[in-house]
Amino acid sequence: MKFYPFVLTLLMLLSCGSQKQLTTARATSEKTKKMVNTESDKLDSIKMILDVKAGNHTIDSVLNNDVQRILDKLNGRLNSAQELALIMDMATKSRATFKKGINSSDILAKLIILDSFNTSQKRREEVYRMLKESVSTAKYQMFHYAAFFDPGVYRIPESAMPSIRSHFTPIIDSLSYLSNKYAGIAREARIVFVGYSDSTPVARSGQLYKELTGILNDDNPPQKLMNQLLSDLRAKEMVRNMKIVLGSNTEKFRNFNTLKVGYVAYGKGEEYPSPKITDYKSTDERRRIVLSYWTVLPQLEDL
Structure with a gap:
């Protein structure tokens, strides 16, 4: 016994x-x-x-x-x-x-x-x-929208998938390393995308303006609000594509079916992405970015 x-x-x-x-x-x-x-x-x-x-x-x-x-x-x-x-x-x-x-x-x-x-x-x-290792090695990366998005849209075209895969695969490799090392612990991969926008107004005559006003249910929303929504939608689009890339790389993970994956995406609109940069301009490609953060953590509910 x-x-x-x-x-x-x-x-x-x-x-x-x-x-x-x-x-x-x-x-x-x-x-x-x-x-x-x-x-x-x-x-x-x-x-x-x-x-x-x-x-x-x-x-x-x-x-x-x-x-x-x-x-x-x-x-x-x-x-x-x-x-x-x-x-x-x-x-x-x-x-x-x-x-x-x-x-x-x-x-x-x-x-x-x-x-x-x-x-x-x-x-x-x-x-x-x-x-300790998860916190110490937690990483982030900056992506410029131009690498994925055509001007005036918040959907990533199919033609950008090769670029998406080349940018996202290193993130998945980093996640799989930590997940595999601690496969005996109930764990969760955490992937965060944070979108930003500069102050460029959305053209009233364009299709993007029509779509954003429809989502906001407002025919004449403030430009700052539209840029906030645009940064949020683009961050969520990055998550959608990350799910696709991760789904085609599950073989890199030990016991992938035991790994919980949590995604977060949100936009910060016209906020400045970095407090270290002091010369941002209203129209500035350095502000048209999305930041990604990721790590693997022990599952809170199983501690």
Whole structure:
């Protein structure tokens, strides 16, 4: 019969004398506290890397928030274990208090939880390694619209597919490397496209104007709003094509059917793409771009 570690702890505690039970409980609590301190430092180091990337705009707000939610959940688990260990410290200060807790099964239940936490350290360490590498190597790339879009449209023509494949394949190679390295962890590839536009007005006489006003349900929308919508539509078009390219490269991934893929696309309109560029102009091809960010993260719901 196979026994899990926490079941063995239960059997051992039930069979031991009170002094040995007390010693085991104290050792379990001490081990938990040491683990929590070590692992908290590792999560802090990941947070520092994340903050640097957010500060220099090499990770976008969506991925930043995704990683922060993961860190919050992991830190919450460590805090819970730490609190339980402190409760155990109080319960083991006197033999009488401890014996009462063991007899009522309250202390025993907490010990089993702590022991389960301690024995799952190896799994958590693998998640930390993945998260650190994912954040450290999270990449982004700038694409000029002219490489994909004809003037005055937000759909990528079929003739641009060879260019799309050549630009997107390196992204897929980067994703497959991380996904394959941590194939034993429930994981999600995150791909973000952020569209930008300059201040060039959409010609009222063109087909694009007609389509955008139809989407907005407004015959005379502000030009800034139209450029916002145009940047959003082009970002979403990039996602549509990324799905096509990824779908033809699934063989590069181990256990692709276990990999969750999340896409995000949004436009920022006439906002400046880079805070480091101070000489943007109203009509400026450096503003007619889409930025792509990508990485592979542990699945939040499975942590």
